[in-house]
Amino acid sequence: MSWQDVLFTVLKVLAVIGLITFVVLLLTYMERKALGRIQMRMGPMRTGFHGIFQPIADALKLLLKEDVTPSVRDKSAFWIAPLIVFVPAFILWITIPFTEDLVVRNLEYGIFYIIAVSVVAIVGILMASWGSNNKYALLGGARAAAQLISYELPIILVVLAVVMLAGTLDMREIVHAQGSYPYVYLQPLGLVIFLVAGLAELGRTPFDIPTAESEIVGGPYVEYSGMHWSMFFLAEYANTFAIGALGTVLFLGGWSGPLLPGVIWFAIKTSAIIMAIFWLRATLPRFRIDQLMTICWQFLIPLTFVNILLTGIYAFYGWPSWTMFLMSMALLVVSGGVVRLRQRARTAKFEEALKARREKLAT
């Protein structure tokens, strides 16, 4: 490798880091604006036109802030933890293709690499919770470990179904394989499971159990401040972006689309997924840890196995594509129906009990 190649690679990596940082800043602004509009307020308005400089003001404030740390702590774990969360969130971008050519280095085992790298962050969160020597942090760390490890499984299994269809682990090839139609057509259930498990992986509402502001006040991050806290924060938003990008590449056909250039299509699709995540945050309360585990082990994982089975049958016999769509859709409708029926049954039970009580009082 000549020195030009090395220089070029370094430049590309720096460009990606710059891009991700920019996108993260943009996302914080977008989230605050979107939340604001949903909650009938304006969001940030003071810094620049419609608060456009708010992310910069926030970043400056975090940089200049005094780093307050607990006096009793496991020093090494406490200081290394932000790095271990921060670095994977950025290096997984090496192989995500924004367009055909816009990728730092396309790996043959791209999706495998991304999943492997993203799991590392769990260690960082555990170290943060242990090193903080704080009980809220400890509870949050235990929750995070249980949640993140559990939800790796449905993500991996659902990605597996996509890989089975595409016949490759190469991210670019996966997009190419979606030439005539995106995989959301074959795997509507897959996309839903991917988004649910992705939300849990990110630890965002309704799965923000490890950080749960109203219960354990920030969980593993409770003792961090200033730049170290913002590293966790940056990582969280970079990961949000990553889930959006992965969903785009795996299910929505990546950069492909008519008329507009590929980058624009990629941005549109990614931001659609991210906006859905913000929307959910504004609407839903939080699950409890036992409910979260139930959803994962009793619901999502069996569904993903059935999904893999159906995908395997479809791919093996080479049926027409609409059969896969129908099978996946049917599974989605059935599982949605089960949730709905369960809710109806509960509400009915509640109303019945209330009616019985009122009748008893009336007589």
Add this chain to the structure above:
Amino acid sequence: MTIDQSLDTVDMMLNMGPQHPSTHGVFRMVLTVDGENIVDVQPHIGYLHRGSEKLCEAEDYRQIVDLFDRLDYVSSFNNELPYVMAVEKLMGLEVPERAQYIRLIMCELNRIASHLLFYGAFGADCGAVTPFLYGFREREQMQSLFESVSGARMMHGYFRVGGVFRDLPDDFNQRLDSLLPMLEKGITECEALLSKNELFLERTLGVGVIDAETAIDFGVTGPNLRASGSTYDLRKDDPYLMYPDFDFNVPIGASGDCFDRYMVRMEEMWESLKIVKQAVARMPDGPIMAKTPRTLRPPKGDVYVRTENPRGEMGVYLVSDGKDKPHRIKMRTPSFCNLVALRHMLIGSYVADAVVILGSIDIVLGDVDR
């Protein structure tokens, strides 16, 4: 190979509060947790103790009204009411009808405002961010109405011994006419956001259950008791003001869990709206103050008056020795008595439920600590 040795576990002591976002003020719970399960809880109160009862003994009868404002600061009108009623009862004052109607309207509007605050805070306790803003939107309109009536957004100091401070402003009816439809729309929207939300049901159904008998044993009153299925409501059971003349229902719950406590309050808002509408239609003209002496000197004796606060039974026990200052005032505040049942509800639930259950009791720390 089998492992026949069980793991050695240690219960962890988790201190929640007094600085914690979900303890609704400066309440402190010392939880003993086994992983995520709550084994025991030790509540600590008193961080907001101001000695209100003792302060009353050094104040003129007219000044004390403002001390009562500061007990349950989100439903001030409802706090002033039992106090002024106690003094009036002791002095045998006849309060003009118009003043009574004004008091009733204010109290019921205040009940709605208080429940809207509960709605927002409870949503936040469950982990949802938006209900807080939704609850506060209509509440803000009500606060500005209160301001136009009493001159203050909170701590109104509006009720006087013998009547009210001043008559309603001229545009009161217009403002109320625009406010009531707004409230109806707002409450409907609030309910749409939470009441049938599957996640919200998951978090609240069957959580923090308390049955009516136990609740009564603990001295729980108000919506918390009615959620357990009792119909105990002082507006019906020990009527005051003109409540018997009005047509309204007392909503009750079926099982006494967090969802019932939430739902009872949501339904109570509709009932309060009904009362306000009827009261405005029937409002008589006339004086707003009874004739009172320059210095209030209730005759020797004692009196206990209780009313239905948004949080439960608010009682005032007043002992007078015939001087211009009370000999002793005892405040029976609902939040304090309701909080007693917390331990019963908490033990055996999850850490995440702790804030939901506490939120569903709807305490105001100013009311607990006095």
